[in-house]
Amino acid sequence: MATTTVNHLTNHHQLSSTTNRHRITSYFNDSTLNDINKFSNKSIRLAKSITNLLNLSIDKPSLKSLLQRFNQNVVVQADSKLDLPTSSPKEDISTLWRQIHGGSDWENLLDPLHHLLRREIIKYGEFAQATYDAFDFDSFSEYCGSCLYNQQSFFNKLGLQKHGYDVRRYVYAMSQYEIPRWLEKSYVADTWSKDSNWMGYVAVSDDVETRRIGRRDVVVAWRGTVLPSEWYEDMQRDLEPLGHGEAKVERGFLSIYKSKRVTTRYNKTSASDQVMGELKRLVKFYKERGEEVSLTITGHSLGGALALLNAYEASIMFPTLPISVISFGAPRVGNIAFRDELHHKGVKALRITIKQDLVPRMPGIVFNETLQKFDDLTGTLEWVYHHVGAELKLDVRASPFLKRGSNFIGIHHPETYLHLIDGYVSSTSPFRPDAKRDVALVNKYCDMLVNELRIPPCWYQLSNKGLVSNKVGRMVRPKRSSEDIPSPPIEEENLDV
Amino acid sequence: MATTTVNHLTNHHQLSSTTNRHRITSYFNDSTLNDINKFSNKSIRLAKSITNLLNLSIDKPSLKSLLQRFNQNVVVQADSKLDLPTSSPKEDISTLWRQIHGGSDWENLLDPLHHLLRREIIKYGEFAQATYDAFDFDSFSEYCGSCLYNQQSFFNKLGLQKHGYDVRRYVYAMSQYEIPRWLEKSYVADTWSKDSNWMGYVAVSDDVETRRIGRRDVVVAWRGTVLPSEWYEDMQRDLEPLGHGEAKVERGFLSIYKSKRVTTRYNKTSASDQVMGELKRLVKFYKERGEEVSLTITGHSLGGALALLNAYEASIMFPTLPISVISFGAPRVGNIAFRDELHHKGVKALRITIKQDLVPRMPGIVFNETLQKFDDLTGTLEWVYHHVGAELKLDVRASPFLKRGSNFIGIHHPETYLHLIDGYVSSTSPFRPDAKRDVALVNKYCDMLVNELRIPPCWYQLSNKGLVSNKVGRMVRPKRSSEDIPSPPIEEENLDV
Numbered sequence: 004m005a006t007t008t009v010n011h012l013t014n015h016h017q018l019s020s021t022t023n024r025h026r027i028t029s030y031f032n033d034s035t036l037n038d039i040n041k042f043s044n045k046s047i048r049l050a051k052s053i054t055n056l057l058n059l060s061i062d063k064p065s066l067k068s069l070l071q072r073f074n075q076n077v078v079v080q081a082d083s084k085l086d087l088p089t090s091s092p093k094e095d096i097s098t099l100w101r102q103i104h105g106g107s108d109w110e111n112l113l114d115p116l117h118h119l120l121r122r123e124i125i126k127y128g129e130f131a132q133a134t135y136d137a138f139d140f141d142s143f144s145e146y147c148g149s150c151l152y153n154q155q156s157f158f159n160k161l162g163l164q165k166h167g168y169d170v171r172r173y174v175y176a177m178s179q180y181e182i183p184r185w186l187e188k189s190y191v192a193d194t195w196s197k198d199s200n201w202m203g204y205v206a207v208s209d210d211v212e213t214r215r216i217g218r219r220d221v222v223v224a225w226r227g228t229v230l231p232s233e234w235y236e237d238m239q240r241d242l243e244p245l246g247h248g249e250a251k252v253e254r255g256f257l258s259i260y261k262s263k264r265v266t267t268r269y270n271k272t273s274a275s276d277q278v279m280g281e282l283k284r285l286v287k288f289y290k291e292r293g294e295e296v297s298l299t300i301t302g303h304s305l306g307g308a309l310a311l312l313n314a315y316e317a318s319i320m321f322p323t324l325p326i327s328v329i330s331f332g333a334p335r336v337g338n339i340a341f342r343d344e345l346h347h348k349g350v351k352a353l354r355i356t357i358k359q360d361l362v363p364r365m366p367g368i369v370f371n372e373t374l375q376k377f378d379d380l381t382g383t384l385e386w387v388y389h390h391v392g393a394e395l396k397l398d399v400r401a402s403p404f405l406k407r408g409s410n411f412i413g414i415h416h417p418e419t420y421l422h423l424i425d426g427y428v429s430s431t432s433p434f435r436p437d438a439k440r441d442v443a444l445v446n447k448y449c450d451m452l453v454n455e456l457r458i459p460p461c462w463y464q465l466s467n468k469g470l471v472s473n474k475v476g477r478m479v480r481p482k483r484s485s486e487d488i489p490s491p492p493i494e495e496e497n498l499d500v
Numbered sequence: 501m502a503t504t505t506v507n508h509l510t511n512h513h514q515l516s517s518t519t520n521r522h523r524i525t526s527y528f529n530d531s532t533l534n535d536i537n538k539f540s541n542k543s544i545r546l547a548k549s550i551t552n553l554l555n556l557s558i559d560k561p562s563l564k565s566l567l568q569r570f571n572q573n574v575v576v577q578a579d580s581k582l583d584l585p586t587s588s589p590k591e592d593i594s595t596l597w598r599q600i601h602g603g604s605d606w607e608n609l610l611d612p613l614h615h616l617l618r619r620e621i622i623k624y625g626e627f628a629q630a631t632y633d634a635f636d637f638d639s640f641s642e643y644c645g646s647c648l649y650n651q652q653s654f655f656n657k658l659g660l661q662k663h664g665y666d667v668r669r670y671v672y673a674m675s676q677y678e679i680p681r682w683l684e685k686s687y688v689a690d691t692w693s694k695d696s697n698w699m700g701y702v703a704v705s706d707d708v709e710t711r712r713i714g715r716r717d718v719v720v721a722w723r724g725t726v727l728p729s730e731w732y733e734d735m736q737r738d739l740e741p742l743g744h745g746e747a748k749v750e751r752g753f754l755s756i757y758k759s760k761r762v763t764t765r766y767n768k769t770s771a772s773d774q775v776m777g778e779l780k781r782l783v784k785f786y787k788e789r790g791e792e793v794s795l796t797i798t799g800h801s802l803g804g805a806l807a808l809l810n811a812y813e814a815s816i817m818f819p820t821l822p823i824s825v826i827s828f829g830a831p832r833v834g835n836i837a838f839r840d841e842l843h844h845k846g847v848k849a850l851r852i853t854i855k856q857d858l859v860p861r862m863p864g865i866v867f868n869e870t871l872q873k874f875d876d877l878t879g880t881l882e883w884v885y886h887h888v889g890a891e892l893k894l895d896v897r898a899s900p901f902l903k904r905g906s907n908f909i910g911i912h913h914p915e916t917y918l919h920l921i922d923g924y925v926s927s928t929s930p931f932r933p934d935a936k937r938d939v940a941l942v943n944k945y946c947d948m949l950v951n952e953l954r955i956p957p958c959w960y961q962l963s964n965k966g967l968v969s970n971k972v973g974r975m976v977r978p979k980r981s982s983e984d985i986p987s988p989p990i991e992e993e994n995l996d997v
Contacts, residue, residue, distance in 0.1 A: 089973050143954040162973065190951050443967065443975040454687050457640040457977060459965040466963035468956040470940065476586050476659065478940040480954055 077403050078455050081442055089441050090165070091122050097217030104297065104327040105351025109393045115429035116395070124355065124395075124424055125440070126166050127222070127301040127329045132417040133161045134203055134226035134306065135448070140187060141469070143480070147189035148200040149489040156486075157204070167212030168222060172281040175492060176202035176274035179262040182255055185228065195489050199269035202226050202259070203306065205281045207289075218295035218325075221285050223278055223313055227304030227332075227417075242338060245315060249340035253388070256308045256336055268491045274309070277492055279316060286321055297325040303417040304362055307333020311345070311352065311391060318348035328352040328392065331420045334365035335388035342389040352392025357423060359399050360415050363390075397423040402434050404442050405451050413449035574900050575952050578939055586938050587662070588619050594714030601794065601824040602848025606890045612926035613892070621852065621892075621921055622937070623663050624719070624798040624826045629914040630658045631700055631723035631803065632945070637684060638966070640977070644686035645697040646986040653983075654701070664709030665719060669778040672989060673699035673771035676759040679752055682725065692986050696766035699723050699756070700803065702778045704786075715792035715822075718782050720775055720810055724801030724829075724914075739835060742812060746837035750885070753805045753833055765988045771806070774989055776813060783818055794822040800914040801859055804830020808842070808849065808888060815845035825849040825889065828917045831862035832885035839886045849889025854920060856896050857912050860887075894920040899931050901939050902948050910946035 096103060096119050102112065103120050112120050137150050137157065152160045154170040177198045178185060186200055208220040241254035263273040272280075282298065289296045298317055302310040307330030314328045326349070333354060345352065356363040399405050399414055402423060413419060422445045426434035443458045445451050450460030470478040593600060593616050599609065600617050609617050634647050634654065649657045651667040674695045675682060683697055705717040738751035760770040769777075779795065786793045795814055799807040804827030811825045823846070830851060842849065853860040896902050896911055899920060910916060919942045923931035940955045942948050947957030967975040 085970060085974055085976060086972055141956065143951070143956050191954065441974040454640070457688065458967070458975070459638065459640050462965040462967055462975070464961055464964060467961060468959040470955070470959055473582060475583055477582055477938040478955070478959070479582060 077453060080436065081404070081456055084442075088439065090125070090439050091118070093215060094119060094122075095215055096123070097215065100217040100297070101325065104299065104325060105353060105393070108351065109353055109395075113393065113395050115432070116424075116427050121424060121427070124329060124353070125421060127224075127299060128303075128331055128355070128417065128421045128424065129163055129166070130168075130206070130222055130224040131227070131301045131303045131306055131331060132421065133157075133163055134224055134303075135417065136161055136463070138187075138201065138226065142188065142190050144483075145189055145191040145194045146483055146489065147191075147194065148187040149195055150201040150204075151487065153486050154204070158206075167209045167215075168206040168220075169209055170204050170206045171285065172205040172277065173201060173489075173492070174203045174205065174223075174225075174274050174277045175199040175269040176259050177262045177264065177267060177270040178255070178258045179264075180255065180258045182258070185259070196267070196269045198264065198267040200226075201489070202274050202309075203302070205278060205285070207285060213294075218297050219289045221282065221289075221296060221298050223282075223298070223300045223310070225300070225302030225306035225309040225313070227302055227306035245312070245337065245341065246319070246344070248344060250315070250337060250344045252312060252337035252341055253308070253335075256305070256312060259305075260309055260312045269489075272492065275313070275316060278313060279320060282317060283320065286324060297327070299327050299329065301329045301331075302333065303331040303420070304333060304415065307331060307354070308336045311336045314350045314352070315341070315345055315348075318345065318350050322348070326350050329355070331355045331417055332357065332360050332362050332415050334362050335390050337388065337391075339389045342391045345391050350391075354390060354392055354394045355397065355420055355424065356394055357397045357399060357414055357420065359411075361411055362415050395424075395427075396430070397427060399423065402426055404434075404445070404453060404456065406453055410449065410451060413451040416445075416447075416449050416451070418444045418447050419449070419451055574950055577933065578901070578953055581939075585936065587622070587936050588615070590712060591616060591619075592712055593620070594712065597714045597794070598822065601796065601822060602850060602890070605848065606850055606892075610890065610892050612929070613921075613924050618921060618924070621826060621850075622918060624721075624796060625800075625828055625852075625914065625918045625921065626660055626663070627665075627703070627719055627721040628724075628798045628800045628803055628828060629918065630654075630660055631721055631800075632914065633658055633960070635684075635698065635723065639685065639687050641980075642686055642688040642691045643980055643986065644688075644691065645684040646692055647698040647701075648984065650983045651701070655703075664706045664712075665703040665717075666706055667701050667703045668782065669702040669774065670698060670986075670989070671700045671702065671720075671722075671771050671774045672696040672766040673756050674759045674761065674764060674767040675752070675755045676761075677752065677755045679755070682756070693764070693766045695761065695764040697723075698986070699771050699806075700799070702775060702782070704782060710791075715794050716786045718779065718786075718793060718795050720779075720795070720797045720807070722797070722799035722803035722806040722810070724799055724803035742809070742834065742838065743816070743841070745841060747812070747834060747841045749809060749834035749838055750805070750832075753802070753809060756802075757806055757809045766986075769989065772810070772813060775810060776817060779814060780817065783821060794824070796824050796826065798826045798828075799830065800828040800917070801830060801912065804828060804851070805833045808833045811847045811849070812838070812842055812845075815842065815847050819845070823847050826852070828852045828914055829854065829857050829859050829912050831859050832887050834885065834888075836886045839888045842888050847888075850892060851887060851889055852892045852894065852917055852921065854894045854896060854911055854917065856908075858908055859912050892921075892924075893927070894924060896920065899923055901931075901942070901950060901953065903950055907946065907948060910948040913942075913944075913946050913948070915941045915944050916946070916948055 099119060103117075103123050109120070137152055137160070139146050139149050139151050141147055150157070150173060154173060157170045158164045158166070158168065175196075177200075186198075188197070189195075203223065203225040206222045206224070208216060208222075213219050242251040243254045243257050244250065245252050245257065260275050261273045263270045263276065265271055286296055286298075298314075298321070300310040300313050300317070302308070307328075310328045310330050310333070314326050317324070317326055328350060330352070354363070397420070399419070400407065404422070405419070421440060422438075422442065425440040426438040428435045442452065442456065443462075446458045446460050447463040448461055452458050452460075467478065469480065471481050473479045596616060600614075600620050606617070634649055634657070636643050636646050636648050638644055647654070647670060651670060654667045655661045655663070655665065672693075674697075683695075685694070686692075700720065700722040703719045703721070705713060705719075710716050739748040740751045740754050741747065742749050742754065757772050758770045760767045760773065762768055783793055783795075795811075795818070797807040797810050797814070799805070804825075807825045807827050807830070811823050814821070814823055825847065827849065851860070894917070896916070897904065901919070902916070918937060919935075919939065922937045923935040925932045939949065939953065940959075943955045943957050944960040945958055949955050949957075964975065966977065968978050970976045
């Protein structure tokens with residue numbers, strides 16, 4: 004009897020909000036409901052906004068069809084590689100390095116992509132990617148926002164010692180402006196730093212690598228952010244001057260690059276001061292030894308933007324030094340004068356982008372979601388902000404290993420970039436079958452690989468989130484080993500451009 | 501200039517859906533938007549529904565106030581225990597076991613809670629909890645839905661060998677009805693079973709434990725589900741008869757307990773057949789050796805419901821055997837005749853509940869979210885469905901280690917139950933300071949602990965989700981070791997009640 008009534012009534016899908024108001028109590032209080040609403044509205048708004056703003060056409064099959072489509076070739080291709088090395092053999096590029104670093108603006112090297120250039124791009128991309136793998140995201144750690152490892156063990160811990168570089172200095176940044184979702188903060192009261200985050204590092208090629216590549220290569224790798232949409236919205240509205248000319252850049256990027264405060268532990272000097280001080284020492288040291296020296300600056304996303312600011316400063320301090328920027332998924336940073344000044348100072352910039360990645364279209368994309376007259380405005384901003392340098396444009400659809408779909412976070416991830424570069428031959432060729440990198444890496448932080456490969460999404464994680472069992476079997480947070488505890492950087496003299 | 505315009509316009513929070521319709525393209529296609537809407541609507545509906553339906557008043561402080569409130573006492577209390585054992589010492593209960601298992605319906609043992617009963621409840625609760633820790637939830641595994649370990653190593657792998665029991669049989673279940681979100685299925689085509697999930701086990705006390713507790717204790721532990729809301733909605737609408745009397749039970753539970761199909765690998769016999777066959781063998785064996793034998797059936801959530809069905813059957817097959825059920829957060833299962841028959845047959849049931857847990861209030865709660873006349877209906881269902889046995893009622897607010905808030909998934913978790921039992925003294929006393937269990941366990945699968953303890957939420961996870969680096973450094977899914985690969989159960993003769 005009761006049963007019939009129930010089955011009948013479940014066809015209704017609305018709550019009665021009037022008859023039972025007396026029972027509306029606070030199991031969920033208002034703020035919870037607001038949070039749920041806010042979150043959903045935000046997602047929906049973002050989705051709608053992107054639908055409005057892009058003229059891309061990516062087909063998104065349902066999960067069902069994804070599961071049904073058994074991509075046997077992909078599995079066979081992936082399985083057949085399981086015992087093969089994950090990178091190309093090293094070749095001597097000592098006579099080619101100027102070309103590889105943009106000596107002729109990468110003309111005739113990008114389409115088709117020269118195999119030696121590909122290998123170098125992947126090397127620098129792995130340097131940029133390492134800033135994510137080594138970052139302490141754990142807000143319950145008193146070291147949240149720092150690097151997990153010390154400088155000496157950095158490349159070893161990340162499996163990058165193969166590249167033959169040594170870290171010489173860590174870089175920390177703060178921002179004088181409140182930038183939403185930028186700074187990773189610890190919940191813990193007594194933390195290593197309340198203001199700063201680890202923001203990257205300076206490294207130098209060792210003697211063996213130096214011989215192979217034809218000069219002493221100084222590298223700066225800048226950390227980015229994986230979820231850029233929120234803070235880009237707030238940041239890109241203001242341009243501020245850089246240097247003494249007409250060049251202007253986005254205020255938020257400049258703030259991260261230049262902010263300092265004497266009351267902080269890690270940013271008594273700015274990120275810019277820290278890097279430029281180290282570069283000055285290193286360039287002087289190797290020049291005095293009579294070595295050829297070059298500077299390569301790399302970064303993904305926000306890190307790519309900082310790389311350009313860094314290159315701008317370095318080109319003023321070292322007018323004759325070969326400087327190149329290799330960026331991945333970076334947004335536009337400054338106006339046309341900024342672009343022109345970089346060009347005139349001889350900075351060579353190679354921007355790697357993915358056609359479906361939104362971030363290289365910024366500014367002018369995401370923050371417009373709430374605007375009514377966005378067409379005009381996008382025009383204005385496109386006119387204001389300019390990209391710098393040559394572009395290597397990738398396409399997620401080129402890889403048989405990647406899901407087709409609208410995963411705009413996954414598409415922006417640095418491992419997705421590295422995977423697509425690894426398989427890229429030319430704008431008209433299919434993914435190369437002899438690509439080297441481990442395809443599984445793509446899913447480290449996202450869900451981009453086709454299910455047939457059976458690589459779980461977001462697999463990069465510690466056992467029990469780093470908790471370990473103590474001698475009586477209680478799960479405890481281990482102390483970070485003393486050599487991996489961050490210590491404040493040595494102060495630099497101020498270095499103004 | 502552009503800047504001013506932007507700041508002005510960002511005050512609008514609506515998209516123009518008319519002027520730019522030509523740009524509405526398929527980066528997100530409709531089905532994605534529908535999914536987002538559906539998901540959000542569902543969450544909001546559920547939240548609103550619960551707000552409507554419950555007369556609970558749990559204060560939910562904001563995250564900010566949680567972070568500000570530094571609960572020094574809690575930290576000190578937790579830290580001071582780091583070297584103490586995690587369970588009470590074993591005491592001989594051979595003369596008390598009938599009382600502990602409900603011989604006098606737990607009169608005068610629950611409030612205050614007798615310390616020897618507490619220890620036994622925790623033992624059985626850990627047996628129930630183990631069914632979650634050992635379950636393969638990985639949908640990319642061909643063994644998804646099975647037990648990760650073989651019977652021989654089961655308790656060792658889970659750190660439960662201390663209890664002195666041996667697993668004698670694994671139990672598998674299927675359902676003849678489609679029960680949403682019940683069956684965990686592998687994405688992989690060639691899987692161990694397409695129809696069945698591992699559903700629990702039968703174990704027996706070893707000789708040492710048998711001496712301590714005064715009889716040979718046969719245990720059945722039934723696995724539940726951690727996210728019950730969806731399938732409860734669909735399941736609780738129909739009652740079906742059980743046995744030959746008036747007793748009726750919820751159709752979904754009965755289906756899981758009783759379904760079988762000759763074309764399956766693991767359910768040619770039903771879960772009921774598998775368990776009853778094993779019990780028959782074990783009881784016969786130990787009786788013939790002249791031993792005193794008892795049966796204790798345990799389970800959490802859905803597992804607690806199955807435990808009652810199992811007890812009903814067992815009480816018919818073994819009319820003189822002492823049978824007790826210790827359930828955690830279990831819903832109501834059947835009508836008043838079901839309750840009375842269990843009572844008359846001498847089954848002793850102890851239901852552990854948490855005041856703020858929704859599941860023990862089912863049926864009559866969650867599925868009503870879409871109904872308009874739910875008051876009547878809730879009344880009807882409460883009249884139809886009856887709880888069985890004695891109740892030990894806990895309160896999340898008793899523990900200083902738990903967040904105050906409306907985390908209804910976390911509140912339902914078995915580790916939350918075990919934590920609260922461990923600290924329970926009486927309905928009027930505070931959490932006991934000499935509680936033994938590791939508080940960190942509460943956050944295994946949820947986010948219930950106050951932030952000051954710095955135990956990350958949902959920390960129970962494998963390094964890199966089980967992927968391992970092969971000899972060339974590629975991340976691969978290791979093969980499950982051959983002894984842990986499930987094999988179909990031996991067929992039982994049909995055992996009808």
